[in-house]
Amino acid sequence: MSEEETVEINEMVIKCPACGVDGIATSIMKEIEIPHFGKVLETTIQCKKCGFKHSDVISLEQNEPAKYTLKISEETLSVRVVRSQSATVSIPEIGVKVEPGPKSEGYVTNVEGMLTRFEGAVIKALNLFDDEVSQTNAKNTLSQIRELIKGNGTATLIIDDPFGQSNIVSDDVVISEIPEEELKHLKTGFSHIEDN
Ligand SMILES: [Zn+2]
CATH class of the missing domain: 2.20.25 (N-terminal domain of TfIIb)
Structure with missing residues (x-):
C-alpha cells in the first residue's frame, strides 16, 4: 500500500x-x-x-471488458490488484471463486491481500458448514491458500471483469478477451439474485 x-x-x-x-x-x-x-x-x-x-x-480510466491472468508465486505476492464490485475472482487450482453480488465490495489490494480475503472466506465457510466432507474440503483449501501466502508453490489468479474496471498491475499479467460464452454466464452483481 x-x-x-x-x-x-x-x-x-x-x-x-x-x-x-x-x-x-x-x-x-x-x-x-x-x-x-x-x-x-x-x-x-x-x-x-x-x-x-x-x-x-x-x-477513472477507460477500460474494455477483460480477463486478467497472473501466476501467483513468491515474486508476485506484492503485485497490485484492483478488484471492482463487478469482477469475478478465482484461483482454479484451489477451486475458490468470489462472484459479484449485492454485498460484494470493490477494493485495491495486492495478491497477498487477495489471498488473505480468500482465507477469511474459507474460515467463514468452516464455521458455517459442520459436516465432515465440507470440513475436510475447507481445511484442505485453507492450507493451500496459506502455503501460497507463505510464498510456497504457484497457482493462477484470474479476474474476469465484464466492465473492465479491475486490473492486475504487473508486466507479467496476461490480459485477454472474455470469451462470448463465458461473458454470458458471468455475474455482474447487478441482478437481484443473492450470490455471496
Ligand atoms: Zn445505518
Whole structure:
C-alpha cells in the first residue's frame, strides 16, 4: 500500500442506505493514483448508528471488458490488484471463486491481500458448514491458500471483469478477451439474485 498516492479526499455526511438515519453515516471518497494503472476512486460508506459499511472502487480510466491472468508465486505476492464490485475472482487450482453480488465490495489490494480475503472466506465457510466432507474440503483449501501466502508453490489468479474496471498491475499479467460464452454466464452483481 506504500507506492500509491492519494490525491483527493472528500468526506460527506449522508443518509444511511441501510437504516435510513440521516446525519450520522459518512461517505469518504479518495482518488488514488496507482502507478502504471491510473486513477481509481475509492468510496467507503460507514454508519455509526447501524454498523453498515461498504466500499467500492471505480476506475477513472477507460477500460474494455477483460480477463486478467497472473501466476501467483513468491515474486508476485506484492503485485497490485484492483478488484471492482463487478469482477469475478478465482484461483482454479484451489477451486475458490468470489462472484459479484449485492454485498460484494470493490477494493485495491495486492495478491497477498487477495489471498488473505480468500482465507477469511474459507474460515467463514468452516464455521458455517459442520459436516465432515465440507470440513475436510475447507481445511484442505485453507492450507493451500496459506502455503501460497507463505510464498510456497504457484497457482493462477484470474479476474474476469465484464466492465473492465479491475486490473492486475504487473508486466507479467496476461490480459485477454472474455470469451462470448463465458461473458454470458458471468455475474455482474447487478441482478437481484443473492450470490455471496
Ligand atoms: Zn445505518
